[in-house]
Structures are given as structure tokens and as C-alpha cells.
Amino acid sequence: MRAAATLIVCAVAAILAEGSPGAEAPGLHRDGVAAQAPQERRAPVDEPAWVTPPRGSPPRADASAVVASVASSTVGRSGGRTRAGETTPQEPRPPSAAPPRFRFVNVAPEAGLTRPLLAGRPGKDHLLDSAGSGAAWLDYDRDGRLDLYLVNGWRLDGSAIAEKGRYTLYRGLPDGTFRDVTDETGVGGAGHWASGGFVADYDGDGWQDILVTTFGPVLLYRNLGNGRFEDVSERSGIGAPGWNTGAAFFDADRDGDLDLYIAAYIDTTMKEVLEARPTLSWRGLEQVAFGPFGMKGAPDRFYRNDGKGRFVDATTEAGMQDQALGFGFAVRAFDYDDDGDLDVYVANDSDPNYLYRNDGTGRFKEVGTWSGCALDGNGAAQAGMGVTVGDATGDGLTDIVVTNFSQDFSTLYRALDGGAFEDASAETGVGPTTFTPLSWGTALADLDNDGDLDLVVANGHIYPQINKHPQVIGTYEQRNLLLENAGPGAKTLFRDATAAAGPGFEEVKSSRGVAVGDYDNDGDLDLLVTHTDEPPSLLRNDSAGGAWLTLVLEGRHGLHPIGASVTVRAGGRTQRRDVAAGDSYMSTHDPRPHFGIGDANVVDEVNVRWPDGTHTVLKNVPSRQFLRVKQGP
């Protein structure tokens, strides 16, 4: 059904400034080096960060509001002007002739992201010690700048609890730095060892709320819209005790509110965690943490939103019983069969992955095995850690990438017609490049704005003991990977671009989560990467990229409607993105759909499919702008 509604399409300066409180400015597994990069400083930005054009880019859309009211929903025309004569701040470039295609710089320390992320004992005696944690981008105060939420674990000293890590909400500031607003917002947690952070407006009040999975209760923080959050965990009805990991908010039954899937890993107790000692022989060389083989999986759960702020366990009724008790880590809700409802993919460690197909009413059937995305091409279950989806191959279908253990490849499940997938890891180059490291967080994102999806993979082993034998499979600390998409028609779709991706990709840490977001609103996508036992890295994207378009969607129930998807046609290519809450490894990306469009100055068509199935279509949209699209009444 297509909406015939009045649209308001805004290319605005203070994109999301309304209601901004205290705004400072508008705006058991199979097995499978480098020095700290020098930090660089970017010139301070005086105006709202997103108004500053990317270095070396042509003029972008006007920062002053241009509002176009369009009467037709099917053929709209967006407004937008370029700012004539706007100067572009230039950062000194190295004297070399051509700049590298990618350049990422870790700016976390100067940006103020300094709180370490705790991860158990140095020896990682239990799998919980080595699981690490995720991260979430959000805009909790609706000031148009991304804020960052980082959950935290514990530091253990033998069997003793040395420190319970505090979760941190960092507010994005106009100068590209962040301020710790945890205390004033009330989201520091209650001392639970946390896994992941997930953001969605679950109550439809227009403000983004936060869900935290932990080893213990699931926490739900309701955004009150006044700069504070209320802990509504108990009355939310989300029990789910145990070791919860990945999660995804999505509207399963298309009733207009967000339901929730929560994955769980192993069935264990904190007593067992604290008493754990390395008992598993690793290649006869070292004793390392035991599991997950030999441990019992914990059941995933599905909760239906009753529309009144409560979640009801509907796992069985929805057909989502975790019958195999898979060791669940990552969850992604997306419409894999393009039938208008959201399906759920779960990456399981050492077990077949799940694909729950939605029948359109919020009832599911697990179809992973016969759809071809539960096992690898050899029919073997892999050790799924993270997941990301997107049209990697450029054929219009949504592919799946799952990261796996070391000495096993990350898997690209290429989508085929008819809702099937095939393991295309080897031929696309994903497999060979990712074989050695142990991989976790991942994202398909257009990092050079050339119109195709590149692949980021965060790496780090779980056994620190392997550092005594680096010749075997490397070290606990590993380099993250950037795979550049060479575009359709290339002999090998992905090539390893890590070595030329700047100092940010020279870091060697034990990384876990990846959350993608344009934190400085300059039109390219930056990367937040979490590590074990140290602060995260914020990899600012300084790549010499192409043109871009980022959408800020405002649905009937508020900003960033989960389940909306956007298709754009530009430069002869068609691309699609969706809005999701829950991705990568226990993380949440920037909810604003971002498109790189290469040399195109104009996007031929933008087609927004709202969660209720209605569409908004815009024609001839200028590039290099944050385009706000509001759903009609």
C-alpha cells in the first residue's frame, strides 16, 4: 500500500535540534603487530559538526533550513541548495602524491573516550572474561549529534571481584569531543557485568531508549526526554536472567511497536565464572579457558511488546524456541526475503546459525539450514560471533556476513533468488583474508563513499596464553581488518585494504565490538571499536571519499523507525539500507541510513519504505546532505 500523504522534506541546519535538553550548541573452539599509532588532531570545529563539509569535498547542502512541502508521496522533490563560496578547512596532507583511499585515525583519547572496558582476569580463565562488550551510537538528546553508550564488564583478581565497571554515556559535543554524562542521565548500571548495548524508541514517545544485556538481568532505560533516563527494567517484564548477549528490537507482528529478541550464550553461574581456572589443553602447549564445547547452551528468548510499555515472553507462541540451545552471540533483524516483514538471524558460536522467517503475523519458522545460511559451504557449523547484513555483491539482494573463530574463515552468505543463500566466502576474498584471526564485531558499510559496501572486521583471540607461542597462530592482540569492495564485476569482490587504511588500522589490540556512525557529521562513516581491558578506539574516517547522502527518518512514532528501509538510485547504481537496532557484535550502529554515491552530485531517486509498508519517493535529491524525511500522517 502506498501512502498518499503530505510530506515535509527538510534539508535543515538544526536537523534534530528540537527538544534538546541543555544543548550546548545547535546542532571451545577450533583454532585457527604493530606499535600504537600516533594520534593526530583535527582542526577544531566551531559550528555544528555536521555543517562542516568533509575535507576536499565539493560544497554541500545549505545549512540553513530549506523546507519543501510536497503534496505527492510517490513523486516528491526534495529541497536543498549548495552553499556558494563555502570554504573547506584543509588539513595538511602528507607530501606523497596521491592520498590513500582509506585513512582512519584513532581519536578516542582526545575525544574523551577514556574509560577502560573491563574484561575479567588477565588470563581469561572463563569465557565470560574474554567475551568483551559492545557499543551503541544514539542521539539521546536529539541535538543532531551522535552520542555514545558503552557498557562494561568486571575486573577480577583470581576469584575476587576487583572492580565492577561502570557503563558510560558520552554526549557528543560540537567540537567532536565527548562529555561523560553518565551520572546526570542515570544510565551507569547497577554493577552487572554487561555484554551489549541496544538503542530503540521502544515506547514510541520519540526518544531513544537503551537496553543493556548482561550476565544477569536485562536492563531497560527509558529516555524521559529531559536529559535523564529511568530504569524500567523490573516493570518492563523482560526477565531473561542468565548470560545474555546480542539483541534486536524489531516489530515482529507489525502492530506498530517494537518487539525484542535476546540471544543467550551458555548456562552458567557467576560462582562458576569466579571459580573457573584454565583447564583446557591448547595444542598441548598451554592450559586455557574451557568451553563452549562441553557446556550447556542457554535459551534465547523473544518478547512481544504489549504496547503499554511491557514485554511479554512469547518465545514459544512465536515459534522461536531455541531447541538446539545454540551458543547465541549476535542477532540481526532484517527482511531477508523482501516480503515486507522482519526476519531474525542469529549467529551461534559452534552451532548452526538460525534464520527465523516471519510469516507476516509475528510467527516464525526456523529455516536456516535449508536456506543455506546455517552452516558453511562444507556443511559444518562454525563459531559465529558477529553478524552484519547488506548487499555486498551489488545484486539487489541482502547478503549476510558472519564472523567466526581463528583458523576458520568469516562467512559471506550470498543471497540467491528465492530466499536462499550460498557460502561465497572463498570466491569473494572474505574467506582467505579472515582465516587467521579470531573475529567478532563486523559491519558492511561504505567507508569510501564509492557506492558499494566495504567490510570491517574486529579481531582478537580469547586465549592470552597464545602470546607465548606467537608462531602458532599469532597473538591474543590482533589487527583489525578492512576489506574494500571492488565492486560488481571484479574478479575478487573484496581485497584486503588494511595495510593502507591509516594508523587506526595499525593498532593491535584484542578487539570485540564495532559500531559504525558518522559521529562528526562530515558525511563519512567513523568506527567505534571496543577492546578488552582498555578504552575503545574511535577511528575517525579521513578517507578521500566520494559524495554521500545520509537520511534522517522520522516515522509516525518518532525518529529512526526500526524496520524502515531506504533504496536510492544514483550514478547508475541502486543501493538499500535499513534502520536496525542490534547488529555487529552486541552493538548498535548509527540509525541514519548512509549512502556513498561516488561522483554523483544528485541522487536520482530516494525511496523510503516505512515499517507499515507505505512509501515515500523523492526525485533528484542533491548529494552531500543530511536529508530529513518525514512520514506522512
Added chain:
Amino acid sequence: MRIVRHASALALGALALTLLLTPAPAAAQGAIGTPREMVAAYNALADAILATKRTEADLVRSILAATYAHGQVQLTRAQRAITAGDAAAATAATEALAADVAQLATEGDNNVAVVRKRLIEGGHHHNSAGEAQGVYDEGFVVVTKAAKAKLLDASRAIGQMGRAPKADALAAQWAIVEGVYKDLMKPAK
């Protein structure tokens, strides 16, 4: 912990049995062999262990047979629906057939996978030698890796036809499944 407790109980039992069966010192005649009663008991236990293993194989074959039979029914339903022009029924039956073939590949559904996981957790590998040689996946009893790969390919191909199944294409895929299945179900030598 459970394993340790079981081991302790077994050790105590063995000790008690040994004491009962040990001849009196007066009858000592130098080194003695293992008491016949113990050997007999062990033989009986071995019979039970081997019988259990055979039973496990028979049970898994039964699971496969039931799944195969269900698949045949779904194939027939799909073909009838195609002939009758009932697209919805044809799709449903085709997808059910794909699921059956996937379950043949994985020696049962996710509920069986949990049982398999329990057995592995307890250290039981039905085909430990075959696993070491790369013939079987861990814990698998009947379905070899090679057979699994063929069945998975067939299940995906059948599933892919779900939206617009064709009788001859389904029959062709089922012929592949049938061939693999019959090979797997040949009596063990």
C-alpha cells in the same frame, strides 16, 4: 562433577568386587590372572556397550527413515498441488520437503542436535575414528560429511523453488536425495 562422582562410584564398586573375589592368602599360588568372574562381567558389559552403540545407530537410522518418509509425502503433496494449480499448497509442501532434506543432512532437527551435544559433552563420539579421518562431523552417526553436503545442496535447491515449484525440478532433486539416502542406509558391514 557428575563424571567425577560416577568415576568414584565405579572405583568403589570395583574395589568391593575385587575384595569379594580375591582368593584367601592360603590359596596364594604366585601371580594370578584376572578373575574369570570379572572378565565375564566385563564381557557382559562390553556386550551392553556395543549393543548400545548398535542401538544408537539403529535409532538414528529410524530418525532418518521417518524423515525420508515424511519427505516422500511432502513431495507427493507438492506435485499434486502443482498439478492442481494450488500455488500456496505447493509452496508449503516444497518448503516442508526442503526442511526434511535438511534434517536428513543434519541427522534430525534442532531437538536431536541438543541430544548430540549432550553426548559430545559426555565424551561420546559414535564415529571417533571417522571423525579423526574427516569422514564424519562431530557426533554424527550415519550421515557422512560428503552425504551431508549433497543433502544440504539439495535442500537449498528445493527451498529455492518454494515460490514457484516445478514438478520435474523437484523430482530431479529428490532423485539426488534418494540416491544419497539409500547409500547411507545400506546395512553396515
